[in-house]
Amino acid sequence: MDAFYASVEQRDDPALRGRPLAVGGAGRRGVVAAASYEARRFGVRSAMPSVVAQRKCPDLVFVPPRFEVYRAISAQIHAIFACFTPIIQPLSLDEAYLDVTRPLLDYPSATAIATAIRARIRDETALTASAGVSYNKFLAKLASDYRKPDGQFVITPRMGPEFVANLPVGQFHGIGPATAARMHGLGIRTGLDLRAQPLSRLLRHFGKAADFYYGIARGLDDRPVEVNRPRRSIGGEQTFDADIHDWAAARDSMLALSERVWGRCVARGLTGVTVTLKVKYNDFRQIVRGRTAPEAVADGADLARRALALLEPCFPPPRGIRLLGVTVSGLRVPGAVPPARQLALFG
Structure with a gap:
């Protein structure tokens, strides 16, 4: 959208x-x-x-x-998507991937389907959408931004590698500002520069993400469109009207925030083994630290205890705290048997 x-x-x-x-x-x-x-x-x-x-x-x-309004309109839009394909991967309220390899309606091409979807959205919601059409998710995402607003762009298999070659790596979906800066430090500024890197060098500098970078530099991306992609985390954060400097105020805020996040966990019937803390200071610098325990979070009090244990070493803070956040990940259904864990070699 x-x-x-x-x-x-x-x-x-x-x-x-x-x-x-x-x-x-x-x-x-x-x-x-x-x-x-x-x-x-x-x-x-x-x-x-x-x-x-x-x-x-x-x-x-x-x-x-007005998030309740946005959610209602998003549901309208997803109902339109579902008329064309059952294979839909939502990214947010206003964006999704659709696999139209086997569409539900008889259209001659993916381009024609995208045109029809955009027209239905305009007719039913009086809003405009842009679409990217391509043979994989990475290129479809790039294409969707290419003719905004109210536009559509197609990247064919023949166009893919050359289209990527001419783009700055900072415009690649999946390469954020920090990674782009690291690439610039290595002399990698465009897709063509990235394509010139041997996989061994990318592995040395970017670890498990190297295979993805190696592929997208060539216009390749084999990730499927995932229907009902499982949720990976549940969290929340709070920005304060006045900076927090003392432990008592931070503790009270974290207790309330943990209770709110735990309520979201309960509403989804999930808990998790990893708790992550986010602290943003008044100069917009931030730190993130997390801890994984053998046992899943039991309740709101347990979540608060773990979050406060992560927060306590941050005090006294070097500057005023503008925002606190807490996230639960490593999600599972309460009471479910956890997956088998690899034993440590020593101890």
Whole structure:
């Protein structure tokens, strides 16, 4: 979907159409959840602090998010997808992979299917979507961003390797800013540079991700579209109105946050063996630390105890704490027998 949250707000309030719009909080601690295309022209983007966004675009209008509305529209869109194929992998409320190798409706090509889906979305929701059509997930994702907004682009097997060769590695889906910076340090700036690297060098610098990088540099990606992909983690975080400096305030916040996250675990009938803490300071630097235990988290109090054990070494903090987050991963159904574990060689 094109600027999904912002487009929904502009659709529902005609006074917002054509204006630079940010969905999110306008306060000193606010963060942009989504930005309209009018706002993006000023450099406003999602995850940007609201004060920075306001500085870039003084006329920016902030609208609080309405996630229940976005979820309802997302369900509408997924119902449209399901008319064309049962093989759907949601990535978020506004994005999904579809495998249309064997479509449910008789269309001559994947390109024709994408055109039909976009038309149905426009007719039923009055919103626009962009589509990428290709022979694997990596290239389809790249193609989906190529003609935004309200566009469509096809990368054929013949085009794939050359299309990748000319792109900066920072634009590759699956290569984030930190990895791109590491690649730049190794002299890898484009897809062609990445293709020139022997697999042994990529393995030395990027470990298990090397095979993926080696493949996408050649336009290859054999990952299937995964229906009902299992959830990997359950978490939550809180941004504070005022920086936290003392242990008592941090402890109270973590107790409340742990209880909230445990409620989400209970609602999904899941628990997990790994607890991860996220601490973001007032200069936006952050640390993440986690710990895996032999036993799964038992309840909210147990989750809080593990989270506080990770948080305690952070005190006294080097600077004010802006945000705390906690995540449970290594998920399993409570009471389920854990998979067999490899014994340690020593001890």
